[in-house]
Amino acid sequence: MASSSGSVALAEKLQGLNGLFAIHKKKGPTSADVLNLLKANLLKEAGIKQHPMKRKKQVLKLGHGGTLDSAASGVLVVGIGKGTKMLGGMLSCSKIYTTIGEFGKATDTFDALGTVTDVQSYDHITKDDLETTLKKFTGNIMQTPPIYSALKQNGQRLSCLVKKGEAVEAKPARPVVVFGLSVQDYNPPLFTLNVECGSGFYVRSLVNDLGKELSSCAHVKELIRTKQGPFTLDEHALQEEKWTISEIVKAVESCVQLVPSEAALKKLKINYQDDTEQVKEAA
Template sequence: MAAGSGSIALAEKLQGLNGLFAIHKKKGPTSADVLNLLKTKLLKVVGIGKGTKMLSGMLSCSKKYTTVGELGKATDTLDALGMVTEEQSYDHITKDDLESALKKFAGNIMQTPPLYSALKQNGQRLSCLVKKGKAVEAKPARPVVVFSLSVQDYNPPLFTLNVECGGGFYVRSLVNDLGKELSSCAHVKELIRTKQGPFTLDEHALQEENWTIDEIVKAVESCTQLVSSDAAHKKLKTNSQEITEQVEEAD
């Protein structure tokens, strides 16, 4: 009875929370799969209360990824889950070639999103429409920003990249375009998001074995405080920049 009362108390505390928290998504399941599993376990969503309204803003923040690409093979989904659509030689590609090609994808660039994506056509996700065999119009290239891009490892046909980018950027498109730039083809073999806004994988992402009401209450409180601190820091930085610009204009 005592344990049940404790669970009820924690559930009521969770109900009263407003915020969001980070979770670790394992390789394989989609984001929707992970969310459904979390709902099944807790009957709650990742963004809690007013925190759900914060998610869209969080997704537009800068992100960091570590990705392993594979040269010589292209797939219809641009990752290892898809069907191979093309094979080309990669023997001519050196690490210097890879690093040189990466320079063309840094900064403010135009990028075409993948057909298999969460972007929508007539209210339905492109990925769902493609799987159903429906006709899908490719989305036009759009502006994205890449803050940093570097080669962590090169062991042909595999290469590992560290990427820091803004919202709306697709690492799968980057690797696909990079393969073409190198006169070959490539797809994403592995992809890990290591940072989203102020959240880092090592420090803030809640592992599946810790998806309990108690741990989520702690995570929401901690992450919400982190978001508030980050927002205050950005506001201070913006105000400082505005003051500097005003002083420069006055001079």
């Protein structure tokens, strides 16, 4: 067991951290669940007790730079301390995903967790057909977000409202940007895509729309975010066994080189006032 002085030192080190780092989110939990688990682990290691009801007086401030679906895995960028004020840039930066889609079945959530809503033939779809159709979804396009999403209606997430059986209005199509789309593998009914896109883009909607465009239907079976901004899954994302204070200290220090130094210094000033509302804080 750590000594009293050792616990104090750990607590001070943790509470003095300001910056960004990346973790590997596993498939299953929500992004908020993962952030809460990370926070609980760090507070426990530092010997800090946090009253769950005192949200406004959090002793450790954490936030993430963009939600990953519970069915998805991969890079989740985390801001700690004043670093949470830098997360707006992570929300707007480009992201890269690898997704496995399945032709022939559509679901209400556009992924494998949902209920099958349609079954159609896919035998007529060739790899050339798929590659040709991808061109229609590249560049500046309009995309309709899925009903099951983190977007809100009257202050509540659409996905939560749908699960409660409440009426939900579909959000209108909105402009998004796709920098690149390519077929990595094609073994019908399965196909693997590499997707590089901007903010606000839904891979689930892309796969659903592809199915319709090819006179069939489709849903996402697997989704992995391999890069967000400068953070990559292989190089920067900490696995759960490394969610320790010492590992995060090293990760925060090393990531300073990934973020533009001048911008980072400005964002980390004590008197920095731009408190973006887009950051998702842990409960």
